Amino acid sequence: MKWNISTLEELEDAIWRCTACGTCKVAYDYGPPSQCREICPAGTEFGFEGFMASKGKIAFARGILSGELEWDEELVEAVYKCTICAGCQSQCQLDHKPYIPEIFEALRRKAVEAGAGPLPAQKVIAQSLRSYDNPYQGPRRVRTDWARIFKKGKQKPIKDINKEPAPLLYFVGCTGAYNVPERVIPQATASIFNKLGLDYGILGENELCCGSTAMRLGDAEAFKRMAEANLETFKKLHEKQGVETIVTACAGCYRAILKDYSLADEYEEMMKGIKVIHVSQFLYDLYKAGRLEFSGPLPWKVTYHDPCHAGRHLTKFLVDKDGSQLWAGAYISLNEEDCLYDVPRDLLKAIPGIELTEMQRIRANSYCCGGGGGVMTGFPDWAQRNAALRIQEGMETGAETMVSICPFCHYNLNQGAQGIGSPMKLLDLTELIDRVLPEKEV
Ligand code: SF4
Numbered sequence: 001m002k003w004n005i006s007t008l009e010e011l012e013d014a015i016w017r018c019t020a021c022g023t024c025k026v027a028y029d030y031g032p033p034s035q036c037r038e039i040c041p042a043g044t045e046f047g048f049e050g051f052m053a054s055k056g057k058i059a060f061a062r063g064i065l066s067g068e069l070e071w072d073e074e075l076v077e078a079v080y081k082c083t084i085c086a087g088c089q090s091q092c093q094l095d096h097k098p099y100i101p102e103i104f105e106a107l108r109r110k111a112v113e114a115g116a117g118p119l120p121a122q123k124v125i126a127q128s129l130r131s132y133d134n135p136y137q138g139p140r141r142v143r144t145d146w147a148r149i150f151k152k153g154k155q156k157p158i159k160d161i162n163k164e165p166a167p168l169l170y171f172v173g174c175t176g177a178y179n180v181p182e183r184v185i186p187q188a189t190a191s192i193f194n195k196l197g198l199d200y201g202i203l204g205e206n207e208l209c210c211g212s213t214a215m216r217l218g219d220a221e222a223f224k225r226m227a228e229a230n231l232e233t234f235k236k237l238h239e240k241q242g243v244e245t246i247v248t249a250c251a252g253c254y255r256a257i258l259k260d261y262s263l264a265d266e267y268e269e270m271m272k273g274i275k276v277i278h279v280s281q282f283l284y285d286l287y288k289a290g291r292l293e294f295s296g297p298l299p300w301k302v303t304y305h306d307p308c309h310a311g312r313h314l315t316k317f318l319v320d321k322d323g324s325q326l327w328a329g330a331y332i333s334l335n336e337e338d339c340l341y342d343v344p345r346d347l348l349k350a351i352p353g354i355e356l357t358e359m360q361r362i363r364a365n366s367y368c369c370g371g372g373g374g375v376m377t378g379f380p381d382w383a384q385r386n387a388a389l390r391i392q393e394g395m396e397t398g399a400e401t402m403v404s405i406c407p408f409c410h411y412n413l414n415q416g417a418q419g420i421g422s423p424m425k426l427l428d429l430t431e432l433i434d435r436v437l438p439e440k441e442v
């Protein structure tokens with residue numbers, strides 16, 4: 001397959017558009033009254049300008065391009081001290097805004113090409129992808145352990161889509177399958193689908209990693225290997241098993257399949273007749289169609305954490321294609337219609353008794369949980385400390401429960417809460433919905 005993944009050289013023009021103004025360090029445009037608070041987990045933890053937001057990372061990219069910087073241990077570590085959360089991108093208003101996370105990832109690809117990146121702890125991920133097709137070093141047979149509960153009692157076993165046709169493929173994702181505390185998310189998702197009587201199936205042991213982590217770490221080859229295999233599988237499932245929709249409860253898988261895979265020339269052709277959707281949007285559409293009725297009341301005060309991959313990472317940027325207004329490729333405006341900001345909030349508000357109370361940094365200004373971009377593997381202590389900051393922000397609202405729509409955020413925020421002994425309960429939206437969705441009458 002031909003991939004349009006930019007090199008650092010191809011992004012050079014954008015890289016030189018940064019004025020080093022530092023606006024990207026702080027989330028400033030929320031309120032009223034107008035407020036500001038840090039947006040960069042790396043800057044918050046390490047302070048030094050070089051780690052801080054786009055400003056520092058772009059300076060490193062310039063240094064590598066000009067030859068003034070060489071890959072030494074310190075530089076590699078600085079380049080990987082970033083959750084690729086795109087919080088800085090949301091703040092920058094200059095011409096190169098659309099390319100900011102791409103520049104960071106291209107810089108990492110350069111480090112990987114030079115044999116300098118990723119960090120030793122993160123190299124295990126690539127090895128695991130090669131050996132096991134998942135980043136968790138888990139044998140393939142373990143991938144379906146979460147589904148064992150559906151083989152017991154009155155529960156309906158989940159269809160193996162390799163053997164039986166179904167219009168809906170539930171793409172579980174590695175975190176929900178292998179990270180034991182996160183198995184509650186696929187279990188809740190499947191339970192909801194069963195209650196709704198949906199005709200769906202899973203790939204089971206044949207499911208492969210979406211490749212998101214590899215892409216964020218700059219390992220384009222590992223990403224392409226996973227993405228190409230998945231696209232082939234999706235096409236085959238559409239043609240042979242009638243799959244029309246791929247639903248996932250993982251923000252990382254969703255972002256990868258929707259956005260990263262679209263960098264392949266053949267994307268449209270491979271995904272012809274198939275729609276990919278995040279489970280929150282999928283359930284919201286059913287709710288709007290009157291097919292989701294909640295029991296209740298659930299008198300809980302909850303706050304909502306926007307995952308980067310299901311929020312601002314899905315922003316579409318309008319750029320000056322022919323250079324008639326500014327310069328070819330310059331940022332003109334943005335479109336947030338794909339960002340899952342309102343959908344989970346509207347579902348929460350639809351549950352009787354739930355009181356939604358907002359944190360200060362939300363939507364495009366959301367403060368990253370701290371786990372993305374390989375940070376949870378490379379710097380687990382920092383990831384946990386950062387998650388604790390987000391938990392504290394949640395506690396400021398008076399909420400007892402924090403809800404999100406990403407198993408990665410769910411895991412890291414839980415770690416953060418435990419680290420500071422916070423009583424904050426962490427729930428995925430699917431867990432909450434499963435709790436208030438009655439069994440279907442038969
Ligand atoms: S990335 Fe944008 S906001 Fe940040 S320093 Fe550069 S121009 Fe300023």
Ligand code: SF4
Nearest residue numbers: 040053082085086088
């Ligand atoms: S992507 Fe996030 S962690 Fe990385 S520099 Fe920007 S704000 Fe900081």
